[in-house]
Amino acid sequence: MTSHSLYGPLADVSGDAGYPEEHPARVGFFTDTSVCIGCKACEVACKEWNGLPDTQDVLALTGMSYDNTRELGSNSWRHVAFVEQDVIREIADGDGSATRWLMASDVCKHCTHAACLDVCPTGALVRTEFGTVIVQPDVCNGCAYCVSACPFGVIDRREDDGRAWKCTMCYDRLAGGLEPACAKACPTDSIQFGPLDELRDTAQARVEHLHATGHPEARLYGEDPDDGIGGAGAFFLLLDAPEVYGLPPDPVVTTRDLPRMWRWAGVAAGVLAAGVAVAFTGRK
Amino acid sequence: MTEQPQVPPAEFQSYYGRPILKVSRWQEPHLPLYLFLGELSGAMAMVGAAAHASGRAPLARTARLAAAASAYAGSAVLAAELGRPERFLHMLRVAKPTSPMSVGTWILTAHSGLASAAAASEVTGRLRWLGAVAGAATAVTGPAVAAYPAVLLANTAVPAWHEAYRELPLLFVGGAMTAAGAAGLAASAFSSDRADFDAARKLAVIGAAVESVAGYSLETRPQLSAEPYRTGSGGKTLTMARYLTLSGGVVALAARRSRLAALMSAALLTGGGLAAKFGVLRAGKASAADPKYVVASQRPDSNGAAMSQAAVNGAAGSAAAVHGADAPT
Numbered sequence: 001m002t003s004h005s006l007y008g009p010l011a012d013v014s015g016d017a018g019y020p021e022e023h024p025a026r027v028g029f030f031t032d033t034s035v036c037i038g039c040k041a042c043e044v045a046c047k048e049w050n051g052l053p054d055t056q057d058v059l060a061l062t063g064m065s066y067d068n069t070r071e072l073g074s075n076s077w078r079h080v081a082f083v084e085q086d087v088i089r090e091i092a093d094g095d096g097s098a099t100r101w102l103m104a105s106d107v108c109k110h111c112t113h114a115a116c117l118d119v120c121p122t123g124a125l126v127r128t129e130f131g132t133v134i135v136q137p138d139v140c141n142g143c144a145y146c147v148s149a150c151p152f153g154v155i156d157r158r159e160d161d162g163r164a165w166k167c168t169m170c171y172d173r174l175a176g177g178l179e180p181a182c183a184k185a186c187p188t189d190s191i192q193f194g195p196l197d198e199l200r201d202t203a204q205a206r207v208e209h210l211h212a213t214g215h216p217e218a219r220l221y222g223e224d225p226d227d228g229i230g231g232a233g234a235f236f237l238l239l240d241a242p243e244v245y246g247l248p249p250d251p252v253v254t255t256r257d258l259p260r261m262w263r264w265a266g267v268a269a270g271v272l273a274a275g276v277a278v279a280f281t282g283r284k
Numbered sequence: 285m286t287e288q289p290q291v292p293p294a295e296f297q298s299y300y301g302r303p304i305l306k307v308s309r310w311q312e313p314h315l316p317l318y319l320f321l322g323e324l325s326g327a328m329a330m331v332g333a334a335a336h337a338s339g340r341a342p343l344a345r346t347a348r349l350a351a352a353a354s355a356y357a358g359s360a361v362l363a364a365e366l367g368r369p370e371r372f373l374h375m376l377r378v379a380k381p382t383s384p385m386s387v388g389t390w391i392l393t394a395h396s397g398l399a400s401a402a403a404a405s406e407v408t409g410r411l412r413w414l415g416a417v418a419g420a421a422t423a424v425t426g427p428a429v430a431a432y433p434a435v436l437l438a439n440t441a442v443p444a445w446h447e448a449y450r451e452l453p454l455l456f457v458g459g460a461m462t463a464a465g466a467a468g469l470a471a472s473a474f475s476s477d478r479a480d481f482d483a484a485r486k487l488a489v490i491g492a493a494v495e496s497v498a499g500y501s502l503e504t505r506p507q508l509s510a511e512p513y514r515t516g517s518g519g520k521t522l523t524m525a526r527y528l529t530l531s532g533g534v535v536a537l538a539a540r541r542s543r544l545a546a547l548m549s550a551a552l553l554t555g556g557g558l559a560a561k562f563g564v565l566r567a568g569k570a571s572a573a574d575p576k577y578v579v580a581s582q583r584p585d586s587n588g589a590a591m592s593q594a595a596v597n598g599a600a601g602s603a604a605a606v607h608g609a610d611a612p613t
Contacts, residue, residue, distance in 0.1 A: 062300075071302060121389060139377070141368045141372065151441040153304055243579050246575075249578075249582045257438075257449065262435055265432060269428060275494065276464075278486065
């Protein structure tokens with residue numbers, strides 16, 4: 001354990017987890033939502049490759065634009081969000097109203113400081129040699145602590161199976177030298193897979209290009225190692241505030257505050273001991 | 285945080301109003317019941333040790349049996365809530381300081397073992413010295429068993445739990461004292477020993493005071509995440525808990541001789557402690573279900589109470605708001 005193991009930037013996340021020095025480079029996703037066309041090939045490829053069951057009401061229409069997947073969950077490890085906004089645009093004859101259509105493929109963030117992994121009491125959630133976070137289905141006992149700990153609402157328990165499930169970044173494919181199914185299937189390269197360092201450079205160049213070409217609203221989300229989760233292994237280029245896409249604006253790994261929480265619990269334990277002592281002193 | 289923000293209540297942006305977080309899978313009655321049984325066991329173990337030390341043998345016996353029984357009942361409820369109950373022992377594969385559930389499991393395991401040893405020695409009359417040592421050791425594990433569940437809840441992304449990490453432990457140890465005080469009142473109502481009765485009464489009154497003050501500060505925190513403790517199903521349950529606990533405390537204070545009053549106080553306090561646990565679970569779920577609590581806790585300019593209009597309206601045109609200084613806690 002290093003001094004940063006609960007919070008803050010961490011240069012070598014697999015090394016911190018105990019892998020020997022020669023472990024592979026940390027890999028991740030850069031999801032550039034500015035080129036997403038909402039085809040959901042990522043959702044389909046993920047379901048196919050990982051053999052994910054149907055969501056219960058798979059044919060129900062939500063009325064949320066083209067999004068009938070609703071959210072990430074135990075059976076949906078990629079989720080394409082569709083946001084329709086009325087905006088005023090400059091057009092040839094003056095200003096006119098138009099619809100801006102935002103699409104974004106969400107996924108597990110594979111946090112540098114992953115709350116799900118921190119709180120897992122069985123050791124079912126582990127860091128892989130690639131720096132990703134996976135659940136071991138043969139270990140998970142379905143306590144559901146990770147479900148409440150994840151600041152992105154990603155991981156969930158499959159109620160018919162009793163265990164927690166989430167994106168593995170196609171651990172089996174990575175081990176075989178392949179890229180994850182969603183990135184492979186993405187027709188516009190909205191989902192890019194690769195070594196995290198390289199992706200961060202690519203993303204920086206992309207956001208600068210967008211700023212220079214009249215898109216000041218473009219911003220990176222989750223790429224900063226100084227943020228509340230130590231930087232995400234899967235980060236995004238967004239065209240609006242994170243909460244518009246259903247993402248938390250500035251998530252912090254809950255474990256950052258763990259020492260403080262134990263101190264207050266210690267104070268309370270002292271109050272309890274004092275209360276019992278007072279009740280039992282005095283005349284007998 | 286004395287000044288109210290000078291902006292009208294803001295509209296929070298969200299994705300079709302959908303939750304950002306997953307609502308906890310922890311269920312009623314399992315989790316609230318466990319919280320109640322755990323704190324009861326913790327406090328009863330301490331009562332047992334205190335009663336033993338001050339020479340109240342009958343009370344020590346009752347308390348030790350109750351401490352062991354509630355520890356086992358609590359563990360059973362916990363196991364029943366797992367998605368894979370048959371894998372309960374997987375909890376003991378590892379010891380993880382970063383997981384309050386792992387730490388809590390080990391605390392509970394030690395506590396149940398010691399409490400059972402103390403109780404077994406009481407029942408069989410064998411190895412009394414060992415029972416006494418185990419009983420004394422539960423005076424150390426007891427407070428830990430009663431207080432750790434507050435860290436279990438607070439160490440989540442759930443705004444109403446995470447941001448209440450100061451108040452929750454006090455609420456739970458207050459509940460531990462009222463639960464043990466109530467059990468003591470009920471047990472000693474029919475005993476001729478005035479000293480036992482007085483000790484239980486004192487514990488009940490102190491507990492009711494701590495629980496009420498902690499509950500009040502939980503609801504009146506400046507953060508927006510205090511709201512689910514006042515409103516909705518969680519708010520109603522906690523208000524009921526407050527009335528039950530306060531009236532139980534007042535009746536305990538007044539119950540100098542009356543058995544009926546003692547029993548009534550025990551019922552009120554037990555009901556109040558149980559209701560408080562249900563209310564805490566409900567408030568936590570409500571705060572995870574509404575994205576505004578997450579946004580409010582993470583937007584540095586939201587001032588913990590309401591977002592500024594600039595942050596709401598300007599978000600589409602400005603990239604500046606994305607990575608501000610962190611705000612929670």
